Amino acid sequence: MLPRLGPGRLASSITKEDLLFIRKDLLTGEKGSRKTSTSRKGRTVPTVNYYMTTTAGMFSFAAENGYLEKNPFNSITPLRKSKPVPDPLTRDEFSRLIDACHHQQTKNLWTVAVFTGMRHGEIAALAWEDIDLKAGTITVRRNFTKIGDFTLPKTDAGTNRVIHLLAPAIEALKNQAMLTRLSRQHQITVQLREYGRTILHECTFVFCPQIVRKNHKAGINYAVSSIGATWDSAIKRAGIRSRKAYQSRHTYACWALSAGANPTFIASQMGHSSASMVYNVYGAWMPECSVTQVAMLNNVLNARAPDVPQSDQEDEIKLYFSK
Secondary structure (H helix, E strand, O other), X not given: OHHHHOOOOOHHHOOHHHHHHHHHHHHXXXXXXXXXXXXXXXXXXXXXXXXXXHHHHHHHXXXXXXXXXXXXXXXXXXXXXXXXXXXXXXXXXXXXXXXXXXXXXXXXXXXXXXXXXXXHHHHHOOEHHHEEOOOOEEEEOOEEOOOOOEEOOOOOOOOOEEEEXXXXXXXXXXXXXXXXXXXXXXXXXXXXXXXXXXXEEEEOEOOOHHHOOOOOOOOOXXXXXXXXXXXXXXXXXXXXXXXXXXXXXXXXXXXXXXXXXXXXXXXXXXXXXXXXXXXXXXXXXXXOOHHHHHHHHHHHHHHHOOOOOOOHHHHHHHHHHHO
């Protein structure tokens, strides 16, 4: 933001017009300070809103403390974001994706991702200490961020949530156990939500890049970007229409809902605090089940409903329709 605002410019000279121009430049301009062969134009709406909101906080502080007469950000509202549209894999595409993975660990990783709906940071931080294969469960205790920090999962509802594993995920984890279950245990520091507080976890990571890359540069667990890179490579080799790696999470939700799973159960498995998120994002994948629901209510309520005395008027109505 600073190069666009002007390093030597007075804050009091910044106008709403300047800010709107800067916002447009952030959306459409070159990324980075210099043009390279890999540079891309533009940024996402959430990224631009983050830059603008952060800068607005500085101007708000200045105005509230008398350094500025007015805050030019006051009349600028955040850019609107499009409602996310899930683009799940089909069953055939998933099979082709798995077949296109070169290493067994990569096959296992994406099978677990698709059949649990876990966030990629949660998969990167997943340890064998979190898994009970006999009970068929995963307890999600931590997340690995894009900047390389171990934290608690994204939401309170998602922290220490128990995922009940489907058969394909259990089979993939059994295969993965042959690769990493007896690997070295590491003590890691997990940042808690309260600033400055941490906790130590003992972790034997389930998915370890050292299994695939036998060199000193490979870390003890995957980076989120590296997980995405394995998806991109497999998608390309499989000849599948390109889509973001996060669609693995959407695939889990869409498949489960299409099969008739309870939205509240799906929300709990994915770490949402309520089913409202599931209804809002995945409503189109919920099958029309009115007939089934009515049949169920009839079976239950008719068996329990007490006899109700009929009035003379009701008898007359029945007689009329029986003619």
